[in-house]
Amino acid sequence: MVSRRPKKGKKACTECRQQKAKCDVYLNPDQPCTRCRKVNANCIVSEPFKREHKRKRISDLERESEDLRRKLRSSQPADTHLSPIALLTAAAEMGVRTPASDTLSETPQPPPSYPPQLLAPTVLVHSTPGPAYDGDTTKSRTLNGIQVSAQEIDDLFQIFFRYYAQFLPILDPQARPNTYYAQSPFLFWAIIGVACRAYSRNPTLLMALARSIIEMALLSTLSVSPPSNTIQGILLLLTWPFPKGDHPDVTFPMGGILLHIAMQNGLHIPMSSHEFSRVKMAAPSDLDLLRRSELWAHSIIVYQRVCVTKGQLPRALGNLGQDPAQHQGLFENIAPWIALKLRCQELIAKCSEATTENGLRTMSLDQERALDLILRTYEGQVDDLELQAVTDDERFDTALCRMAIQSFHLYKNQTLVSSGCYPRILVTACSLIDYIQSLCERVGFLSMAPVQMGFALLLASTTLLRILKSSVASQGLEISRARASLFTAINLAQQMSVDSADLAAKTVTILKAVWNSSKAFRKMDGTEYSSLRIRSRLVLSLILDTVWWWRDEFDPGSRSVRSVVEPAQGNGYARSRYPGTAESSGPNGDTNREVAGSATTFGVPEGNDAFHLDEQFLADFEWALADDTLFSLDPLSSNWSTTNNLL
Template sequence: MAEPLKKGKKACTECRQQKTKCDVYLNPKEPCTRCRKVNANCVISDPFKREHKRKRLSELEHETKDLRRKLRASDSADLNPSPIPPLTAATNLTPRTESNSNLIHGESHIPPSLYPTQLLAPGGMGNTLLTPGPVPALEAGATRGRSLHGVEVSGDEIDDLFQLFFRHYAPFLPILNPDTRPDTYYAQSPFIFWCLIGVSCRAYIRNPTLLMALARHVIEMAFLSALSTSPPWHTIQGLLLLLTWPFPKGDHPDVTFQLGGMLLHIAMGNGLHIPMSSHEFSRVKIPVPSEGDLVRRSELWAHTVIVYQRLCMIKGQLPRGLVSPSQDPRQYQPPFDTIAPWLVLRLRCQELIVRCSESVSENGVRSMSIEQERALDALLHTCEGHVDDLDLQAITEDDRFDTGLCRMAIQSFHFYKVQTLVSSSFYPHVVATACDLIDHVQSLADQRPGCVAMCPIQISFGLLLASTSLLRILKSTASHGLDTSRARSSLFTAINIAKQMSVDRSDLAAKTTRVLTSLWNSSRAFHKADGGECTAMRIRSRLVLSPVLDAVWWWKDEFDRPSRAVRSSMEPADRSALMHARYGGAVHTGSGLGAGMNVNPDIAGGMMVPPSSTSELNQNSVFQLDEQFLADFEWALGGDPLFSLDPLPADWTCTSNTP
């Protein structure tokens, strides 16, 4: 008699799972009736354990969602990463040390997989959970070549330029994602793509023709980007790049000042200036930004303000402050407490320059009495005390460069003084600051040979401001007793660095080299016609830039051959008629505004000066106010009436006080 089946093997696993009757025991070699009917796999298994159907379904659903989320994240990282990672948002979580400081700002501590997918919504401020607009699928492989108005750039060149940018340029302005492919950048925003190409080709040896070939076309794209329907952060990013590394002046006018205003207003129009309420500036209803969004918006706004205020300083204009005293500070302070420390320090340095410039303007710059000059001394002393406080927060070499440039900008206002210029004994402090600033730039050149041409505009301007200040002091008789050997060495170092910085003969560095070299070898620079020393500046309306422009005009008066040829061709009678038509023969005002003041046409715009200083200023050699040269030097900004004057004749001076 056959042994009966064990109780545990009377049914197959499928029937046991469904708790249905199973007849597999009748013929163990054949599937049971139910399994044959539903076409299931009929198996008898000892270790079988019945599963909870609903629990298993829930687990499968969660597993499916998790796989989909990972797939979306993978696609985003590979094909469509955002060009705005929070590259500086987490730098304050890791303390910085001297070992990683070389005038290049911190790399991100956030892995690429955690980059946000969006910063701004297409119509304004958005939430990082939203996804950007559709981007065409790009096949992996070689980068496609691109062309802009007939200027061809091959795929290999694009790859080289992107690598060059993220290796040498991006650390100065960390706002772009280095893991984004060039084709993806182009698909998201052709403007950002060409801005990045235009910046990185400054020192591209394989094709040195690209820089000037692309310059005008990229600038035209910058102005047209304000009309673009693309997300506004693309425009903000592109403008930040162009204003940090502006193109040399070629066949296009200098429009960096205009682009700076456009940058600020686009950022404000999208609520970046109020990060906590930026969602209120969107044309569509979007979620309130998260804490991480606030930090990223705050950092992008900080970059915008720094670039805008720096540009105004370089152009000799008074910029708009970051926060008005009448505005609620609670809207601004919380986010700025969490952004990167080096970014906060740079922001505070620029704000200090703005406040100092405003106070100096209120004190008066056109003509100052001795009381005003003493008040200026007290004001600058107070501002330098604030720089000392900022110095205590400077950890790295790049931090110290920022505070050094801030101190140099503030000390440049000492040159506005006439009556207390020498007695105030500020020359030793200016020499020390200027030499330190040049040493910082030299250290960068030593650490990264061949990369000086990639420095952003604040470094080249700091070099120019420091070197012209040293030149003016070394040409002065008051330089006796100073450490002139170090000052001379630093001046010559600045000239050599400027040569390395130059990427085109029309750029700022090339003109700096030409002006400094000529003035150093000149026996007439900063001297009157009779050989006496000229201590008063004749450019007095351009704030921090005035000492630089004043030196440039000394160079122009002696070495600018085209202007000298034009004025020498004029007859003496024509020159006199020109001056009479320009100034009406009136160099003294008897009543009303400016009564008792002498108008000296030797000084920019016929400025009014106190009678006590007129005798000295009237003996100065005369500048030729050539509008084209100022445009060539990239600082003719049209807002000051002195730039509309015609060149003054070489032999014309006005010493008469007769109405």
């Protein structure tokens, strides 16, 4: 008997043939083979199938993929805007000089290359030319239904790098608008939001875009864009904050977001920042270390500045997770002018902490003497910093630092005059105003002024106002200079304003009214009220105290309802006086409504035309307490002591 061999018709499935595995699909052609059922593979019997080598198949697929990419690139027009934006330093690599050398340069520079009517008012500025956009057509963009045309974007980018970037040189002026948008839409819109502050071709953009850009900033922690771009965008919005509109003031919480994003990405330890990355990366090069160090320095400067302008205690560098070696290395790596700014902000932070520890709410005679020693120590450190200041911009930084430290003198009551601080305070305040005036004379407008200039102007002017309305004004001080500087500050604030709802505009309203008031800083009997009533907001207390006096007399909603307390003896409180009482004489026996020999007299709001101090206004000045808590209680009632403790 002859045995039969299996017929060649017994075929294996393609999966088994590819793997050279035994296949039993021929036993039941209608069902998958045992192996395919086990590995859950698609069991197919194909006659023309030919086994392929794995490596050859992968190589063929890679070659096919590369061919497709090449065809795709060749079918599209050349586009260079997708190249990444480099994280730049303050060096000449950026093509941008330091703020002072740009703005206050004595050497005339070429006029703008674009029509000067883009800005209001029309000016010519000594500055570095803006970026050129030849060869890369800018695309129009839309944000929440607000469209910004390509021409407007080009205009705004040129305006930004010509007028604004000199105060915060952290962006590449050669990168195109399309590049910024492709890499970080938030940073792109932050640039647009800053630059449109005085864009006369479309004055509606500023407030139309404000809320949407602020929302982007608050959501930036969820962005997939590079963290450095997010930090840069927040730095811009905190340096040029939007005027008040239909959005709450989020400047202070945004400062915290800035600080924490920077720390989350290891900028506070630049040499070890790679250890904070989610993916394995090499240690930073020397250039990367410099870039990260300077970005961290800018972040600290802006964060501490936000805290000071909002009356909060800022964290010093020593409290931000740096050991002494890293702290020293930071100042050695960054540009000298950035290091000076950082040292100035550090002094303000440390002085604020020291004065708080000494006590500001209520001070005994010994505490006032201790405070005077503390402030003189820090003023001496400012003297050392002034020796390092070589440009007008650096001298402005040291003057603002000195002004912030000297403002704590006004917390004193018993030793305020005897300590001899008034002449020094007056000189500092006038020098700050002189700097801003010189900037205005050289540039021609102040709408691009960063927030530190607005705060300096407000702090200096309210300080001068307090001195001029006090009895010490007749004790050998340079009163004529102080009065001229105060009036200059009012005019500068008007030029600095970009919207009727911004802080500069409201500063003008308050300064005019309080200057012409015969009741400001006066008790009911006409005697001087020398101490501050707002004592919990550090450097900001002097400003808020002036706002409170203005509110008492000129806010229609507070008349005959809210009271202003006055001290009887020491820190105790006696009866209150209400707006509308008889006028009292000033320190020289006049009503202070007009200064003898001065042709400048500002109008005072009257009747229903008075500027109303609403909740939005209080939010601008970071008012801490609600109206009902702060003003409504009778000082003679049993609840007055509770309210007094809150103040």
